[in-house]
Amino acid sequence: MATTDTTTAPVEATAMGAATTKPQRSHLTRTRVRAAWMFLIPMLIVLAMVAGWPLLRTIWFSFTDANLSDLGSAQFIGFANYLEYYEGEWYGVLADGDWWNAVYNTLYFSVISVSLEVIFGLVVALVLNASFKGRSLVRAAVLIPWAIPTIVSARMWGWMMNDQYGILNDMLMRIGLISEPLAWTANPDLVMISVVMVDVWKTTPFMALLVLAALQMLPGDCYEASRVDGIHPVKVFFKVTLPLIRPALMVAVIFRLLDALRIFDLIYVLTSNSKDTITMSIYARQQLVDFQNVGYGSAASTLLFFMVALCTVLYITFGKVRFE
Amino acid sequence: MTKKHFKRLMGQVGLYFLVVVIIVYSVFPFYYAILSSLKTGAELFRVDYFPFSWNFGNYVSVFREQPFARNLGNSILVSFAVVVLSLFFGVTAAFALGRVQFRGRGVLLLTILGVSMFPQVAVLSGMFELIRAMNLYNNLLGLIFAYMIFTLPFTVWVLTTFMRDLPKELEEAAVMDGASPWVIITQVFMPLMWPALVTTGLLAFIAAWNEFLFALTFTLTNEMRTVPVAIALISGASQFELPWGNIMAASVIVTVPLVILVLIFQRRIVSGLTAGAVKG
Numbered sequence: 118m119a120t121t122d123t124t125t126a127p128v129e130a131t132a133m134g135a136a137t138t139k140p141q142r143s144h145l146t147r148t149r150v151r152a153a154w155m156f157l158i159p160m161l162i163v164l165a166m167v168a169g170w171p172l173l174r175t176i177w178f179s180f181t182d183a184n185l186s187d188l189g190s191a192q193f194i195g196f197a198n199y200l201e202y203y204e205g206e207w208y209g210v211l212a213d214g215d216w217w218n219a220v221y222n223t224l225y226f227s228v229i230s231v232s233l234e235v236i237f238g239l240v241v242a243l244v245l246n247a248s249f250k251g252r253s254l255v256r257a258a259v260l261i262p263w264a265i266p267t268i269v270s271a272r273m274w275g276w277m278m279n280d281q282y283g284i285l286n287d288m289l290m291r292i293g294l295i296s297e298p299l300a301w302t303a304n305p306d307l308v309m310i311s312v313v314m315v316d317v318w319k320t321t322p323f324m325a326l327l328v329l330a331a332l333q334m335l336p337g338d339c340y341e342a343s344r345v346d347g348i349h350p351v352k353v354f355f356k357v358t359l360p361l362i363r364p365a366l367m368v369a370v371i372f373r374l375l376d377a378l379r380i381f382d383l384i385y386v387l388t389s390n391s392k393d394t395i396t397m398s399i400y401a402r403q404q405l406v407d408f409q410n411v412g413y414g415s416a417a418s419t420l421l422f423f424m425v426a427l428c429t430v431l432y433i434t435f436g437k438v439r440f441e
Numbered sequence: 442m443t444k445k446h447f448k449r450l451m452g453q454v455g456l457y458f459l460v461v462v463i464i465v466y467s468v469f470p471f472y473y474a475i476l477s478s479l480k481t482g483a484e485l486f487r488v489d490y491f492p493f494s495w496n497f498g499n500y501v502s503v504f505r506e507q508p509f510a511r512n513l514g515n516s517i518l519v520s521f522a523v524v525v526l527s528l529f530f531g532v533t534a535a536f537a538l539g540r541v542q543f544r545g546r547g548v549l550l551l552t553i554l555g556v557s558m559f560p561q562v563a564v565l566s567g568m569f570e571l572i573r574a575m576n577l578y579n580n581l582l583g584l585i586f587a588y589m590i591f592t593l594p595f596t597v598w599v600l601t602t603f604m605r606d607l608p609k610e611l612e613e614a615a616v617m618d619g620a621s622p623w624v625i626i627t628q629v630f631m632p633l634m635w636p637a638l639v640t641t642g643l644l645a646f647i648a649a650w651n652e653f654l655f656a657l658t659f660t661l662t663n664e665m666r667t668v669p670v671a672i673a674l675i676s677g678a679s680q681f682e683l684p685w686g687n688i689m690a691a692s693v694i695v696t697v698p699l700v701i702l703v704l705i706f707q708r709r710i711v712s713g714l715t716a717g718a719v720k721g
Binding site: 149318323 | 456459463467468470473474487490533543555556558559561562565568571587589593594597616622623650658668688689702703707711714715
């Protein structure tokens with residue numbers, strides 16, 4: 118650690134002031150950097166234990182025939198869990214139609230729900246950014262869906278969407294939009310819409326709050342100028358506001374996208390085993406726990422991990438653009 | 442009334458219309474859950490928009506028909522332990538990452554950010570093996586351990602951004618007086634960090650309280666479950682006879698504390714969320 122003295126010296130020089138002499142300064146810096154590592158090491162050990170090691174083990178399991186009831190006897194079998202050609206047929210996750218169905222469902226769900234969240238999030242943020250009486254009340258109300266546990270919101274909406282006694286069917290029939298009750302969580306054509314509906318309800322607040330934070334940092338003078346020039350507010354929104362908040366919006370979108378790609382609990386509870394909504398996380402857990410096939414399930418988890426890792430790299434790239 | 446006045450009035454009406462729509466849309470499902478939880482028997486299967494009965498039978502039966510009190514206790518214990526542990530590791534690490542310049546700091550920060558993006562299912566089999574090896578399967582300690590994967594990176598990240606923004610002069614004075622880094626953290630920074638600690642602690646609490654995948658996979662018996670798993674697994678005589686009254690009562694019980702926390706600390710929560718995402 119002592120080698121880091123030279124790089125930290127300029128910073129410390131300003132911190133210590135001119136009074137301190139050179140040997141003292143480097144001594145102080147050295148103890149400081151050493152203390153910093155002392156403080157970091159416990160956190161890093163915990164992180165390595167809960168994240169690093171289990172991840173490496175999962176990747177290792179994906180190359181074995183491990184079984185849940187007896188993980189110790191796992192044998193290395195190469196890429197067979199991913200893809201294997203055996204007696205004229207392809208096997209493995211990558212050859213499994215159910216896996217690709219789960220990939221399709223996950224991507225479809227992520228794109229649709231995140232797009233809707235962007236639109237609704239923008240609307241809510243613009244409303245919250247306007248000045249009116251009771252604004253903090255609205256902000257509190259908007260936070261409620263965010264705070265409700267996902268499992269609870271899945272249950273609440275599951276009840277509201279009940280095909281016989283649900284209030285959603287009742288409302289829609291009163292308005293006259295539908296003529297007979299719909300089976301929201303059972304009908305193959307509707308399940309995905311139901312899931313998206315609940316997810317949008319639950320996560321729009323998050324999007325709205327991030328957009329609102331960006332809106333509140335905008336300079337007021339360009340709005341003055343456009344008002345003086347008599348430009349229509351809608352045009353101002355698309356020509357001034359949107360470009361200015363785009364970096365923050367991008368970060369929020371990628372954040373949400375990463376969350377949507379790993380979705381598990383909402384769909385698991387709302388539509389249980391429906392083939393039309395099964396996602397990558399549910400598929401992987403099903404293989405791991407329900408079918409006890411740890412090797413195969415780990416291969417699916419590993420694939421999901423690398424997809425999310427790719428998106429994380431994107432996020433960090435965009436995040437950096439904003440930072441500097 | 443001039444045209445300009447009329448336009449402004451219409452704008453105001455439109456704004457308030459949107460406000461009402463947003464409030465109703467956000468609050469209605471929770472309102473309807475409360476309303477349903479107060480109905481029993483055949484009343485439950487009639488759609489009502491306004492409360493007319495105040496029957497607390499579901500609240501009694503949810504505690505009688507399953508170990509729901511135990512589940513609540515489990516959730517409270519796990520969430521508090523997770524908050525305390527992540528704040529302890531988070532504050533010390535945030536001091537190092539936010540206040541000291543050293544080589545490898547940027548890489549560490551990026552690693553921590555990366556871990557917070559981990560899909561939980563990606564560590565599921567490795568974590569399962571580890572928890573069984575430590576003999577913590579179907580044990581709350583196992584859950585507390587596993588939950589650190591999502592609360593710790595987040596806590597470190599947000600506390601680092603807060604720590605970085607604290608004035609430098611305070612620390613300089615303490616260093617001049619010969620204070621050690623530990624004294625600086627506990628005596629100088631901690632009093633200033635309270636708001637940040639409350640914010641991150643709250644967010645970590647909510648995350649741990651709501652977690653489902655690990656709690657579902659790493660516990661086996663009813664007595665060891667946390668509330669989200671207990672609610673997800675409430676079932677009736679058959680798949681088509683779910684006890685909706687009980688489910689709604691249980692849902693309201695676990696949500697009310699969160700809603701109260703959100704209403705009290707809404708400013709803090711908003712600042713914590715934006716610090717975690719936008720600034721990062």
